[in-house]
Amino acid sequence: VPFQWYTVGLVYDKRKLKTPPDSWAVLFDSTKSVGKYLLMDSPREMMGPALKYLGHSINTIDPQQVQAAGKLLLDSKKASNSLGFAADVALRNRVISGEAALSVGYSGDALSAMLENKNLGFTLPKEGTVVAVDTLAIPARAPNSALAHRFIDFIMDPKVNAENANFVRYGTPNQAALQFVNAADRKNPLIYPSAALLKKLESVKDLGKNNRLYDETWTAIKSR
Numbered sequence: 001v002p003f004q005w006y007t008v009g010l011v012y013d014k015r016k017l018k019t020p021p022d023s024w025a026v027l028f029d030s031t032k033s034v035g036k037y038l039l040m041d042s043p044r045e046m047m048g049p050a051l052k053y054l055g056h057s058i059n060t061i062d063p064q065q066v067q068a069a070g071k072l073l074l075d076s077k078k079a080s081n082s083l084g085f086a087a088d089v090a091l092r093n094r095v096i097s098g099e100a101a102l103s104v105g106y107s108g109d110a111l112s113a114m115l116e117n118k119n120l121g122f123t124l125p126k127e128g129t130v131v132a133v134d135t136l137a138i139p140a141r142a143p144n145s146a147l148a149h150r151f152i153d154f155i156m157d158p159k160v161n162a163e164n165a166n167f168v169r170y171g172t173p174n175q176a177a178l179q180f181v182n183a184a185d186r187k188n189p190l191i192y193p194s195a196a197l198l199k200k201l202e203s204v205k206d207l208g209k210n211n212r213l214y215d216e217t218w219t220a221i222k223s224r
Helices: 043-053 063-078 089-096 107-114 145-155 158-168 208-223
Strands: 002-013 037-040 082-086 102-106 120-123 129-135
Touching (some): 002 043, 002 158, 043 208, 063 082, 063 208, 082 089, 089 107, 107 158
Parallel strands (some): 037 102
Antiparallel strands (some): 002 102
């Protein structure tokens, strides 16, 4: 059952960047660099932006396209103003602390932090990005599937689902819950992107044996 959804974008320090970065170029084009930055330590969610910047699908199985994205990421990692990789909330926290001017980050993490820190900003690059959906599922051999169903019914109740969305600031796919989501969030294009940008969002797919392309490329990036 789809529970909530989110995107990968750029978290930035408004004190250091007066203009919101609107392109992945700030990470992949040294002439567009805007200061120290952090990359996301998540293979497909970091390869995705590099592929989008090059005009490719984040699920491409073309070896040349994947390798080109890998080279782009390796160059970005080795840049003099790169702070390397970090994960999850550490990305936004190191921007908040002033250590980095920007980082790759998750929409909900950044937007929640923005409520408490007015110096923080978040953007979705114009080339497109990764979108992901958190789901609820019950294992086939769950010892108490009836109770699990009751929990899912509870958490997907429109008002409960909206309350959760208001707290984590992720998008809800629950159409019945939207009317209870904070009006400001409901109209926020960083949570619910425009139709034009939605067309540029892609979710990560299991590529079967072709996952190896990404695994090998990522290992090469991290080991050099």
